[in-house]
Every structure is written in C-alpha cells, then in structure tokens.
Amino acid sequence: MIQIYHNPRCRKSRETLAMVESSGQPFEVIEYLKTPPTPGELKALLQKLELEANQLVRKGETIWKTQFKGKDLTESEILSAMAQYPKLIERPIVVKGPRAILGRPPENVRDLL
Incomplete structure (x- = not known):
C-alpha cells in the first residue's frame, strides 16, 4: 500500500x-501535521528517501529560522525538531x-x- x-x-x-x-x-x-511522525519514524523515512535529516527540513519556516538556523545540530536533534514541529518536514x-x-x-x- x-x-x-x-x-x-x-x-x-x-x-x-x-x-x-x-x-x-x-x-x-x-x-x-495532525499526527506527527516520531523521530524513529522520520529516521526510517529518511532511509527510504536516501536523504539526511537536514535535507528534509523546510529551512524557510519561521520556527527553523528563529530556533535552529546556524546551530550545529546532530541528526538526532534535527529529527527531534521535525517531530516536535512537523511544519519543518518537507x-x-x-x-x-x-x-x-x-x-x-x-x-x-x-x-x-
């Protein structure tokens, strides 16, 4: 399916x-947006997409610009951010x-x- x-x-x-x-x-x-994926689900999606977490982030979103832009984030931190703020997911x-x-x-x- x-x-x-x-x-x-x-x-x-x-x-x-x-x-x-x-x-x-x-x-x-x-x-x-109603049912955000968990960091683990996002990680599984990234494997299927053959992408890294930062490639799936909508960097134009205000939440990214104000809270995350310019920070040296780990893959895990980016996944957590996308799970917490699903608007960040491309x-x-x-x-x-x-x-x-x-x-x-x-x-x-x-x-x-």
Whole structure:
C-alpha cells in the first residue's frame, strides 16, 4: 500500500495526492501535521528517501529560522525538531514498500507509482 505524508493546505501536496489517487493503487493519507511522525519514524523515512535529516527540513519556516538556523545540530536533534514541529518536514513524501520519494516536484512520484 502507498502512503502519502500530506498537508492539505499545500498545493504541491494536493497535486501529488491527485497523482496517487489517479494511479488506482490503494493508498493511505497521513496528515502529518495532525499526527506527527516520531523521530524513529522520520529516521526510517529518511532511509527510504536516501536523504539526511537536514535535507528534509523546510529551512524557510519561521520556527527553523528563529530556533535552529546556524546551530550545529546532530541528526538526532534535527529529527527531534521535525517531530516536535512537523511544519519543518518537507512535503509531500510518498512511500511504497522499501522506497520513498519526495514529491517536489510532484512529477518525481511517477517513478514510484
């Protein structure tokens, strides 16, 4: 089953969700702002994405700029920050089995579908 970490207020996330829906494959929507992933879940997502934590952070968010920017954070500290402040998580993330894709741009997800 496909999982999409989705923010309904984000245009790119909505576009990606529409692509997943049109694929006809079963999927689950995870509204990560309502149900934030734990640091462990984020670490597992990063492994599937083949990214490091700092590559998944939305560095333009005010919370990042005011509380974390310029600090020398460990991977674990970044994961904890994203779990505490899920707005920091880049979106959308689409997971299918052992692979995951960041849906920015949404066309990236075609390879996974």
